[in-house]
Amino acid sequence: MSRPIEQVESCDPIWQRLQEEAREMAASEPVLASYIYGTVLNHDSFDEMLSFHVARKLSSEEVSAMVLREVFEDVLKANPDIAAACRADMSAVFDRDPACHAYIQPLLFFKGFNAIQAHRFAHELWTGGRKAMALFIQSRVSELFAVDIHPAARFGRGIMMDHATGVVIGETAVVGDDVSMLHGVNLGGTGKESGDRHPKVGNGVLLGADAKILGNLTIGDCARVGAGSVVLQDVPANCTVAGIPAKVVGCAGCERPSRAMDHVIREEDKPKEK
Structure with a gap:
Protein backbone atom coordinates (compact mmCIF):
# COMPACT_ATOMS: atom_id res chain seq x y z
CA MET A 1 0.00 0.00 0.00
CA ASP A 148 35.14 38.17 0.18
CA ILE A 149 32.30 37.61 -2.31
CA HIS A 150 30.43 40.55 -3.78
CA PRO A 151 26.67 40.09 -3.23
CA ALA A 152 25.95 40.51 -6.94
CA ALA A 153 28.12 37.52 -7.93
CA ARG A 154 26.05 34.56 -9.13
CA PHE A 155 26.54 30.98 -7.97
CA GLY A 156 25.06 27.71 -9.17
CA ARG A 157 24.48 24.64 -7.04
CA GLY A 158 26.81 21.96 -5.76
CA ILE A 159 29.67 24.33 -4.90
CA MET A 160 32.61 23.11 -2.84
CA MET A 161 34.93 25.82 -1.49
CA ASP A 162 37.70 23.92 0.28
CA HIS A 163 39.47 25.73 3.16
CA ALA A 164 38.33 29.01 1.56
CA THR A 165 40.82 31.40 3.18
CA GLY A 166 41.63 34.26 0.83
CA VAL A 167 38.92 33.59 -1.77
CA VAL A 168 37.89 36.83 -3.54
CA ILE A 169 35.05 36.94 -6.08
CA GLY A 170 34.04 40.11 -7.87
CA GLU A 171 30.71 41.75 -8.62
CA THR A 172 30.02 40.45 -12.13
CA ALA A 173 31.53 36.98 -11.66
CA VAL A 174 29.41 33.92 -12.42
CA VAL A 175 30.11 30.45 -11.02
CA GLY A 176 28.26 27.55 -12.60
CA ASP A 177 26.94 24.31 -11.12
CA ASP A 178 29.16 21.62 -9.64
CA VAL A 179 32.28 23.81 -9.23
CA SER A 180 35.09 23.10 -6.77
CA MET A 181 37.61 25.73 -5.72
CA LEU A 182 40.39 25.77 -3.17
CA HIS A 183 41.75 28.52 -0.94
CA GLY A 184 43.12 31.72 -2.43
CA VAL A 185 41.10 31.61 -5.64
CA ASN A 186 40.49 35.07 -7.11
CA LEU A 187 37.80 35.75 -9.71
CA GLY A 188 38.77 39.36 -10.21
CA GLY A 189 39.08 42.24 -12.63
CA THR A 190 42.15 43.62 -14.37
CA GLY A 191 41.95 47.25 -13.29
CA LYS A 192 39.49 50.10 -12.94
CA GLU A 193 37.19 49.14 -15.80
CA SER A 194 33.47 49.18 -15.06
CA GLY A 195 30.61 47.03 -16.27
CA ASP A 196 30.91 43.30 -16.91
CA ARG A 197 34.52 42.75 -15.85
CA HIS A 198 34.82 39.44 -13.98
CA PRO A 199 35.19 35.78 -15.00
CA LYS A 200 32.43 33.38 -15.97
CA VAL A 201 33.15 29.87 -14.68
CA GLY A 202 31.33 26.99 -16.34
CA ASN A 203 29.89 23.80 -14.89
CA GLY A 204 32.07 21.05 -13.43
CA VAL A 205 35.19 23.24 -13.20
CA LEU A 206 38.06 22.65 -10.75
CA LEU A 207 40.00 25.74 -9.62
CA GLY A 208 43.29 24.98 -7.85
CA ALA A 209 44.65 26.76 -4.79
CA ASP A 210 45.66 30.40 -5.34
CA ALA A 211 44.47 30.42 -8.95
CA LYS A 212 43.95 33.99 -10.19
CA ILE A 213 41.42 34.39 -12.99
CA LEU A 214 41.24 37.98 -14.09
CA GLY A 215 38.92 39.84 -16.45
CA ASN A 216 35.70 39.15 -18.32
CA LEU A 217 36.72 35.77 -19.65
CA THR A 218 35.21 32.29 -19.74
CA ILE A 219 36.37 29.09 -18.10
CA GLY A 220 34.71 26.36 -20.14
CA ASP A 221 32.72 23.48 -18.70
CA CYS A 222 34.76 20.75 -16.99
CA ALA A 223 38.05 22.63 -17.27
CA ARG A 224 40.86 22.64 -14.70
CA VAL A 225 42.99 25.59 -13.57
CA GLY A 226 46.25 24.59 -11.92
CA ALA A 227 47.27 25.86 -8.50
CA GLY A 228 49.00 29.24 -8.55
CA SER A 229 48.08 29.95 -12.17
CA VAL A 230 47.20 33.38 -13.52
CA VAL A 231 44.52 33.12 -16.21
CA LEU A 232 44.16 36.08 -18.57
CA GLN A 233 42.27 34.54 -21.50
CA ASP A 234 39.44 32.10 -22.13
CA VAL A 235 39.95 28.45 -21.20
CA PRO A 236 38.35 25.90 -23.56
CA ALA A 237 35.99 23.32 -22.14
CA ASN A 238 37.60 20.10 -20.87
CA CYS A 239 41.08 21.64 -20.95
CA THR A 240 43.68 22.02 -18.22
CA VAL A 241 45.64 25.26 -17.93
CA ALA A 242 48.59 26.10 -15.70
CA GLY A 243 51.37 28.66 -15.35
CA ILE A 244 51.87 32.44 -15.33
CA PRO A 245 50.29 33.37 -17.63
CA ALA A 246 48.27 30.17 -17.84
CA LYS A 247 48.50 28.05 -20.97
CA VAL A 248 46.78 24.85 -22.04
CA VAL A 249 48.84 21.92 -20.78
CA GLY A 250 46.41 19.09 -21.42
CA CYS A 251 42.86 17.87 -21.30
CA ALA A 252 40.88 17.67 -18.11
CA GLY A 253 41.40 13.92 -17.89
CA CYS A 254 37.92 13.15 -16.53
CA GLU A 255 34.33 14.06 -17.23
CA ARG A 256 33.83 16.19 -14.09
CA PRO A 257 37.12 17.46 -12.61
CA SER A 258 35.19 19.22 -9.85
CA ARG A 259 33.94 15.89 -8.55
CA ALA A 260 37.12 13.87 -9.04
CA MET A 261 39.23 16.62 -7.40
CA ASP A 262 42.17 15.32 -9.42
CA HIS A 263 44.83 18.02 -9.87
CA VAL A 264 47.49 15.76 -11.41
CA ILE A 265 48.49 16.27 -15.06
CA ARG A 266 49.43 12.87 -16.45
CA GLU A 267 51.32 12.06 -19.65
CA GLU A 268 48.15 10.88 -21.36
CA ASP A 269 46.51 14.22 -20.56
CA LYS A 270 49.20 16.33 -22.24
CA PRO A 271 48.72 17.68 -25.77
CA LYS A 272 50.14 15.41 -28.44
CA GLU A 273 52.85 16.95 -30.60
CA LYS A 274 52.01 17.08 -34.28
Missing part, protein backbone atom coordinates in the same frame (compact mmCIF):
# COMPACT_ATOMS: atom_id res chain seq x y z
CA SER A 2 1.44 3.36 -1.00
CA ARG A 3 2.01 6.09 1.56
CA PRO A 4 -0.13 9.25 1.58
CA ILE A 5 1.10 12.02 -0.71
CA GLU A 6 1.65 14.30 2.31
CA GLN A 7 4.22 11.90 3.76
CA VAL A 8 6.07 11.51 0.48
CA GLU A 9 6.29 15.28 -0.02
CA SER A 10 7.61 15.79 3.51
CA CYS A 11 10.51 13.39 2.95
CA ASP A 12 13.81 15.27 3.29
CA PRO A 13 16.76 12.84 3.27
CA ILE A 14 19.43 15.49 3.92
CA TRP A 15 17.52 16.89 6.90
CA GLN A 16 16.94 13.41 8.29
CA ARG A 17 20.63 12.59 7.88
CA LEU A 18 21.64 15.81 9.64
CA GLN A 19 19.39 15.04 12.59
CA GLU A 20 20.79 11.52 12.94
CA GLU A 21 24.37 12.76 12.81
CA ALA A 22 23.57 15.55 15.27
CA ARG A 23 22.24 13.07 17.81
CA GLU A 24 25.32 10.88 17.43
CA MET A 25 27.71 13.82 17.77
CA ALA A 26 25.91 15.25 20.79
CA ALA A 27 26.07 11.87 22.50
CA SER A 28 29.77 11.37 21.72
CA GLU A 29 30.82 14.94 22.66
CA PRO A 30 28.62 16.20 25.52
CA VAL A 31 30.53 19.49 25.73
CA LEU A 32 29.12 20.40 22.30
CA ALA A 33 25.64 19.03 22.94
CA SER A 34 24.05 22.41 23.66
CA TYR A 35 25.56 23.89 20.49
CA ILE A 36 24.41 20.92 18.41
CA TYR A 37 20.89 20.94 19.80
CA GLY A 38 20.61 24.68 19.33
CA THR A 39 21.83 24.48 15.73
CA VAL A 40 20.05 21.36 14.48
CA LEU A 41 17.88 19.34 16.83
CA ASN A 42 15.75 22.16 18.23
CA HIS A 43 14.36 22.96 14.77
CA ASP A 44 11.46 21.43 12.84
CA SER A 45 12.78 21.80 9.30
CA PHE A 46 15.92 22.30 7.24
CA ASP A 47 14.87 25.84 6.28
CA GLU A 48 14.25 26.80 9.90
CA MET A 49 17.64 25.41 10.89
CA LEU A 50 19.41 27.20 8.03
CA SER A 51 18.02 30.66 8.78
CA PHE A 52 18.85 30.26 12.47
CA HIS A 53 22.37 28.95 11.88
CA VAL A 54 23.49 31.57 9.35
CA ALA A 55 21.93 34.37 11.42
CA ARG A 56 23.79 33.26 14.53
CA LYS A 57 27.06 33.01 12.60
CA LEU A 58 26.75 36.53 11.18
CA SER A 59 25.27 38.33 14.17
CA SER A 60 27.14 41.20 15.76
CA GLU A 61 26.75 43.84 18.43
CA GLU A 62 25.15 46.08 15.81
CA VAL A 63 22.71 43.53 14.33
CA SER A 64 21.37 40.72 16.49
CA ALA A 65 20.84 37.11 15.46
CA MET A 66 17.10 37.53 16.04
CA VAL A 67 16.87 40.40 13.55
CA LEU A 68 18.98 38.60 10.95
CA ARG A 69 16.95 35.45 11.35
CA GLU A 70 13.75 37.33 10.53
CA VAL A 71 15.42 38.72 7.42
CA PHE A 72 16.62 35.28 6.32
CA GLU A 73 13.26 33.64 6.98
CA ASP A 74 11.63 36.17 4.67
CA VAL A 75 14.29 35.47 2.03
CA LEU A 76 13.68 31.72 2.22
CA LYS A 77 9.93 32.18 1.91
CA ALA A 78 10.47 34.27 -1.22
CA ASN A 79 13.04 31.88 -2.69
CA PRO A 80 13.03 28.33 -1.29
CA ASP A 81 15.64 27.38 -3.93
CA ILE A 82 18.27 28.79 -1.55
CA ALA A 83 17.70 25.89 0.84
CA ALA A 84 17.79 23.43 -2.06
CA ALA A 85 21.12 24.89 -3.19
CA CYS A 86 22.43 24.57 0.36
CA ARG A 87 21.57 20.87 0.35
CA ALA A 88 23.42 20.46 -2.95
CA ASP A 89 26.47 22.28 -1.54
CA MET A 90 26.43 20.07 1.54
CA SER A 91 26.32 16.93 -0.60
CA ALA A 92 29.16 18.29 -2.75
CA VAL A 93 31.41 18.82 0.26
CA PHE A 94 30.62 15.38 1.66
CA ASP A 95 31.28 13.71 -1.71
CA ARG A 96 34.47 15.58 -2.65
CA ASP A 97 36.33 16.51 0.52
CA PRO A 98 38.25 13.54 1.98
CA ALA A 99 38.38 15.37 5.31
CA CYS A 100 34.57 15.46 5.53
CA HIS A 101 33.05 12.38 7.15
CA ALA A 102 29.52 13.57 7.88
CA TYR A 103 27.00 16.02 6.46
CA ILE A 104 26.92 17.90 9.74
CA GLN A 105 30.63 18.75 9.62
CA PRO A 106 30.50 21.45 6.91
CA LEU A 107 27.44 22.97 8.56
CA LEU A 108 29.08 23.31 11.97
CA PHE A 109 32.77 23.65 11.17
CA PHE A 110 33.68 24.46 7.53
CA LYS A 111 33.91 28.17 6.81
CA GLY A 112 33.87 27.76 3.02
CA PHE A 113 30.47 26.11 3.18
CA ASN A 114 29.12 28.72 5.58
CA ALA A 115 30.50 31.58 3.49
CA ILE A 116 28.62 30.30 0.43
CA GLN A 117 25.34 29.96 2.34
CA ALA A 118 25.66 33.49 3.70
CA HIS A 119 26.39 34.72 0.17
CA ARG A 120 23.23 33.08 -1.14
CA PHE A 121 21.19 35.18 1.29
CA ALA A 122 23.20 38.29 0.44
CA HIS A 123 22.67 37.77 -3.29
CA GLU A 124 18.92 37.46 -2.88
CA LEU A 125 18.85 40.64 -0.81
CA TRP A 126 20.99 42.43 -3.40
CA THR A 127 18.76 41.48 -6.31
CA GLY A 128 15.72 42.43 -4.22
CA GLY A 129 17.01 45.97 -3.76
CA ARG A 130 18.24 45.64 -0.16
CA LYS A 131 21.83 46.44 -1.09
CA ALA A 132 22.91 47.87 2.26
CA MET A 133 21.88 44.67 4.05
CA ALA A 134 23.59 42.58 1.38
CA LEU A 135 26.82 44.55 1.81
CA PHE A 136 26.59 44.14 5.58
CA ILE A 137 26.49 40.36 5.11
CA GLN A 138 29.44 40.52 2.69
CA SER A 139 31.41 42.49 5.26
CA ARG A 140 30.61 40.06 8.07
CA VAL A 141 31.57 37.06 5.92
CA SER A 142 34.89 38.73 5.12
CA GLU A 143 35.55 39.45 8.80
CA LEU A 144 34.57 35.99 10.04
CA PHE A 145 35.70 33.65 7.28
CA ALA A 146 38.37 35.58 5.31
CA VAL A 147 36.22 35.13 2.19
Whole structure:
Protein backbone atom coordinates (compact mmCIF):
# COMPACT_ATOMS: atom_id res chain seq x y z
CA MET A 1 0.00 0.00 0.00
CA SER A 2 1.44 3.36 -1.00
CA ARG A 3 2.01 6.09 1.56
CA PRO A 4 -0.13 9.25 1.58
CA ILE A 5 1.10 12.02 -0.71
CA GLU A 6 1.65 14.30 2.31
CA GLN A 7 4.22 11.90 3.76
CA VAL A 8 6.07 11.51 0.48
CA GLU A 9 6.29 15.28 -0.02
CA SER A 10 7.61 15.79 3.51
CA CYS A 11 10.51 13.39 2.95
CA ASP A 12 13.81 15.27 3.29
CA PRO A 13 16.76 12.84 3.27
CA ILE A 14 19.43 15.49 3.92
CA TRP A 15 17.52 16.89 6.90
CA GLN A 16 16.94 13.41 8.29
CA ARG A 17 20.63 12.59 7.88
CA LEU A 18 21.64 15.81 9.64
CA GLN A 19 19.39 15.04 12.59
CA GLU A 20 20.79 11.52 12.94
CA GLU A 21 24.37 12.76 12.81
CA ALA A 22 23.57 15.55 15.27
CA ARG A 23 22.24 13.07 17.81
CA GLU A 24 25.32 10.88 17.43
CA MET A 25 27.71 13.82 17.77
CA ALA A 26 25.91 15.25 20.79
CA ALA A 27 26.07 11.87 22.50
CA SER A 28 29.77 11.37 21.72
CA GLU A 29 30.82 14.94 22.66
CA PRO A 30 28.62 16.20 25.52
CA VAL A 31 30.53 19.49 25.73
CA LEU A 32 29.12 20.40 22.30
CA ALA A 33 25.64 19.03 22.94
CA SER A 34 24.05 22.41 23.66
CA TYR A 35 25.56 23.89 20.49
CA ILE A 36 24.41 20.92 18.41
CA TYR A 37 20.89 20.94 19.80
CA GLY A 38 20.61 24.68 19.33
CA THR A 39 21.83 24.48 15.73
CA VAL A 40 20.05 21.36 14.48
CA LEU A 41 17.88 19.34 16.83
CA ASN A 42 15.75 22.16 18.23
CA HIS A 43 14.36 22.96 14.77
CA ASP A 44 11.46 21.43 12.84
CA SER A 45 12.78 21.80 9.30
CA PHE A 46 15.92 22.30 7.24
CA ASP A 47 14.87 25.84 6.28
CA GLU A 48 14.25 26.80 9.90
CA MET A 49 17.64 25.41 10.89
CA LEU A 50 19.41 27.20 8.03
CA SER A 51 18.02 30.66 8.78
CA PHE A 52 18.85 30.26 12.47
CA HIS A 53 22.37 28.95 11.88
CA VAL A 54 23.49 31.57 9.35
CA ALA A 55 21.93 34.37 11.42
CA ARG A 56 23.79 33.26 14.53
CA LYS A 57 27.06 33.01 12.60
CA LEU A 58 26.75 36.53 11.18
CA SER A 59 25.27 38.33 14.17
CA SER A 60 27.14 41.20 15.76
CA GLU A 61 26.75 43.84 18.43
CA GLU A 62 25.15 46.08 15.81
CA VAL A 63 22.71 43.53 14.33
CA SER A 64 21.37 40.72 16.49
CA ALA A 65 20.84 37.11 15.46
CA MET A 66 17.10 37.53 16.04
CA VAL A 67 16.87 40.40 13.55
CA LEU A 68 18.98 38.60 10.95
CA ARG A 69 16.95 35.45 11.35
CA GLU A 70 13.75 37.33 10.53
CA VAL A 71 15.42 38.72 7.42
CA PHE A 72 16.62 35.28 6.32
CA GLU A 73 13.26 33.64 6.98
CA ASP A 74 11.63 36.17 4.67
CA VAL A 75 14.29 35.47 2.03
CA LEU A 76 13.68 31.72 2.22
CA LYS A 77 9.93 32.18 1.91
CA ALA A 78 10.47 34.27 -1.22
CA ASN A 79 13.04 31.88 -2.69
CA PRO A 80 13.03 28.33 -1.29
CA ASP A 81 15.64 27.38 -3.93
CA ILE A 82 18.27 28.79 -1.55
CA ALA A 83 17.70 25.89 0.84
CA ALA A 84 17.79 23.43 -2.06
CA ALA A 85 21.12 24.89 -3.19
CA CYS A 86 22.43 24.57 0.36
CA ARG A 87 21.57 20.87 0.35
CA ALA A 88 23.42 20.46 -2.95
CA ASP A 89 26.47 22.28 -1.54
CA MET A 90 26.43 20.07 1.54
CA SER A 91 26.32 16.93 -0.60
CA ALA A 92 29.16 18.29 -2.75
CA VAL A 93 31.41 18.82 0.26
CA PHE A 94 30.62 15.38 1.66
CA ASP A 95 31.28 13.71 -1.71
CA ARG A 96 34.47 15.58 -2.65
CA ASP A 97 36.33 16.51 0.52
CA PRO A 98 38.25 13.54 1.98
CA ALA A 99 38.38 15.37 5.31
CA CYS A 100 34.57 15.46 5.53
CA HIS A 101 33.05 12.38 7.15
CA ALA A 102 29.52 13.57 7.88
CA TYR A 103 27.00 16.02 6.46
CA ILE A 104 26.92 17.90 9.74
CA GLN A 105 30.63 18.75 9.62
CA PRO A 106 30.50 21.45 6.91
CA LEU A 107 27.44 22.97 8.56
CA LEU A 108 29.08 23.31 11.97
CA PHE A 109 32.77 23.65 11.17
CA PHE A 110 33.68 24.46 7.53
CA LYS A 111 33.91 28.17 6.81
CA GLY A 112 33.87 27.76 3.02
CA PHE A 113 30.47 26.11 3.18
CA ASN A 114 29.12 28.72 5.58
CA ALA A 115 30.50 31.58 3.49
CA ILE A 116 28.62 30.30 0.43
CA GLN A 117 25.34 29.96 2.34
CA ALA A 118 25.66 33.49 3.70
CA HIS A 119 26.39 34.72 0.17
CA ARG A 120 23.23 33.08 -1.14
CA PHE A 121 21.19 35.18 1.29
CA ALA A 122 23.20 38.29 0.44
CA HIS A 123 22.67 37.77 -3.29
CA GLU A 124 18.92 37.46 -2.88
CA LEU A 125 18.85 40.64 -0.81
CA TRP A 126 20.99 42.43 -3.40
CA THR A 127 18.76 41.48 -6.31
CA GLY A 128 15.72 42.43 -4.22
CA GLY A 129 17.01 45.97 -3.76
CA ARG A 130 18.24 45.64 -0.16
CA LYS A 131 21.83 46.44 -1.09
CA ALA A 132 22.91 47.87 2.26
CA MET A 133 21.88 44.67 4.05
CA ALA A 134 23.59 42.58 1.38
CA LEU A 135 26.82 44.55 1.81
CA PHE A 136 26.59 44.14 5.58
CA ILE A 137 26.49 40.36 5.11
CA GLN A 138 29.44 40.52 2.69
CA SER A 139 31.41 42.49 5.26
CA ARG A 140 30.61 40.06 8.07
CA VAL A 141 31.57 37.06 5.92
CA SER A 142 34.89 38.73 5.12
CA GLU A 143 35.55 39.45 8.80
CA LEU A 144 34.57 35.99 10.04
CA PHE A 145 35.70 33.65 7.28
CA ALA A 146 38.37 35.58 5.31
CA VAL A 147 36.22 35.13 2.19
CA ASP A 148 35.14 38.17 0.18
CA ILE A 149 32.30 37.61 -2.31
CA HIS A 150 30.43 40.55 -3.78
CA PRO A 151 26.67 40.09 -3.23
CA ALA A 152 25.95 40.51 -6.94
CA ALA A 153 28.12 37.52 -7.93
CA ARG A 154 26.05 34.56 -9.13
CA PHE A 155 26.54 30.98 -7.97
CA GLY A 156 25.06 27.71 -9.17
CA ARG A 157 24.48 24.64 -7.04
CA GLY A 158 26.81 21.96 -5.76
CA ILE A 159 29.67 24.33 -4.90
CA MET A 160 32.61 23.11 -2.84
CA MET A 161 34.93 25.82 -1.49
CA ASP A 162 37.70 23.92 0.28
CA HIS A 163 39.47 25.73 3.16
CA ALA A 164 38.33 29.01 1.56
CA THR A 165 40.82 31.40 3.18
CA GLY A 166 41.63 34.26 0.83
CA VAL A 167 38.92 33.59 -1.77
CA VAL A 168 37.89 36.83 -3.54
CA ILE A 169 35.05 36.94 -6.08
CA GLY A 170 34.04 40.11 -7.87
CA GLU A 171 30.71 41.75 -8.62
CA THR A 172 30.02 40.45 -12.13
CA ALA A 173 31.53 36.98 -11.66
CA VAL A 174 29.41 33.92 -12.42
CA VAL A 175 30.11 30.45 -11.02
CA GLY A 176 28.26 27.55 -12.60
CA ASP A 177 26.94 24.31 -11.12
CA ASP A 178 29.16 21.62 -9.64
CA VAL A 179 32.28 23.81 -9.23
CA SER A 180 35.09 23.10 -6.77
CA MET A 181 37.61 25.73 -5.72
CA LEU A 182 40.39 25.77 -3.17
CA HIS A 183 41.75 28.52 -0.94
CA GLY A 184 43.12 31.72 -2.43
CA VAL A 185 41.10 31.61 -5.64
CA ASN A 186 40.49 35.07 -7.11
CA LEU A 187 37.80 35.75 -9.71
CA GLY A 188 38.77 39.36 -10.21
CA GLY A 189 39.08 42.24 -12.63
CA THR A 190 42.15 43.62 -14.37
CA GLY A 191 41.95 47.25 -13.29
CA LYS A 192 39.49 50.10 -12.94
CA GLU A 193 37.19 49.14 -15.80
CA SER A 194 33.47 49.18 -15.06
CA GLY A 195 30.61 47.03 -16.27
CA ASP A 196 30.91 43.30 -16.91
CA ARG A 197 34.52 42.75 -15.85
CA HIS A 198 34.82 39.44 -13.98
CA PRO A 199 35.19 35.78 -15.00
CA LYS A 200 32.43 33.38 -15.97
CA VAL A 201 33.15 29.87 -14.68
CA GLY A 202 31.33 26.99 -16.34
CA ASN A 203 29.89 23.80 -14.89
CA GLY A 204 32.07 21.05 -13.43
CA VAL A 205 35.19 23.24 -13.20
CA LEU A 206 38.06 22.65 -10.75
CA LEU A 207 40.00 25.74 -9.62
CA GLY A 208 43.29 24.98 -7.85
CA ALA A 209 44.65 26.76 -4.79
CA ASP A 210 45.66 30.40 -5.34
CA ALA A 211 44.47 30.42 -8.95
CA LYS A 212 43.95 33.99 -10.19
CA ILE A 213 41.42 34.39 -12.99
CA LEU A 214 41.24 37.98 -14.09
CA GLY A 215 38.92 39.84 -16.45
CA ASN A 216 35.70 39.15 -18.32
CA LEU A 217 36.72 35.77 -19.65
CA THR A 218 35.21 32.29 -19.74
CA ILE A 219 36.37 29.09 -18.10
CA GLY A 220 34.71 26.36 -20.14
CA ASP A 221 32.72 23.48 -18.70
CA CYS A 222 34.76 20.75 -16.99
CA ALA A 223 38.05 22.63 -17.27
CA ARG A 224 40.86 22.64 -14.70
CA VAL A 225 42.99 25.59 -13.57
CA GLY A 226 46.25 24.59 -11.92
CA ALA A 227 47.27 25.86 -8.50
CA GLY A 228 49.00 29.24 -8.55
CA SER A 229 48.08 29.95 -12.17
CA VAL A 230 47.20 33.38 -13.52
CA VAL A 231 44.52 33.12 -16.21
CA LEU A 232 44.16 36.08 -18.57
CA GLN A 233 42.27 34.54 -21.50
CA ASP A 234 39.44 32.10 -22.13
CA VAL A 235 39.95 28.45 -21.20
CA PRO A 236 38.35 25.90 -23.56
CA ALA A 237 35.99 23.32 -22.14
CA ASN A 238 37.60 20.10 -20.87
CA CYS A 239 41.08 21.64 -20.95
CA THR A 240 43.68 22.02 -18.22
CA VAL A 241 45.64 25.26 -17.93
CA ALA A 242 48.59 26.10 -15.70
CA GLY A 243 51.37 28.66 -15.35
CA ILE A 244 51.87 32.44 -15.33
CA PRO A 245 50.29 33.37 -17.63
CA ALA A 246 48.27 30.17 -17.84
CA LYS A 247 48.50 28.05 -20.97
CA VAL A 248 46.78 24.85 -22.04
CA VAL A 249 48.84 21.92 -20.78
CA GLY A 250 46.41 19.09 -21.42
CA CYS A 251 42.86 17.87 -21.30
CA ALA A 252 40.88 17.67 -18.11
CA GLY A 253 41.40 13.92 -17.89
CA CYS A 254 37.92 13.15 -16.53
CA GLU A 255 34.33 14.06 -17.23
CA ARG A 256 33.83 16.19 -14.09
CA PRO A 257 37.12 17.46 -12.61
CA SER A 258 35.19 19.22 -9.85
CA ARG A 259 33.94 15.89 -8.55
CA ALA A 260 37.12 13.87 -9.04
CA MET A 261 39.23 16.62 -7.40
CA ASP A 262 42.17 15.32 -9.42
CA HIS A 263 44.83 18.02 -9.87
CA VAL A 264 47.49 15.76 -11.41
CA ILE A 265 48.49 16.27 -15.06
CA ARG A 266 49.43 12.87 -16.45
CA GLU A 267 51.32 12.06 -19.65
CA GLU A 268 48.15 10.88 -21.36
CA ASP A 269 46.51 14.22 -20.56
CA LYS A 270 49.20 16.33 -22.24
CA PRO A 271 48.72 17.68 -25.77
CA LYS A 272 50.14 15.41 -28.44
CA GLU A 273 52.85 16.95 -30.60
CA LYS A 274 52.01 17.08 -34.28
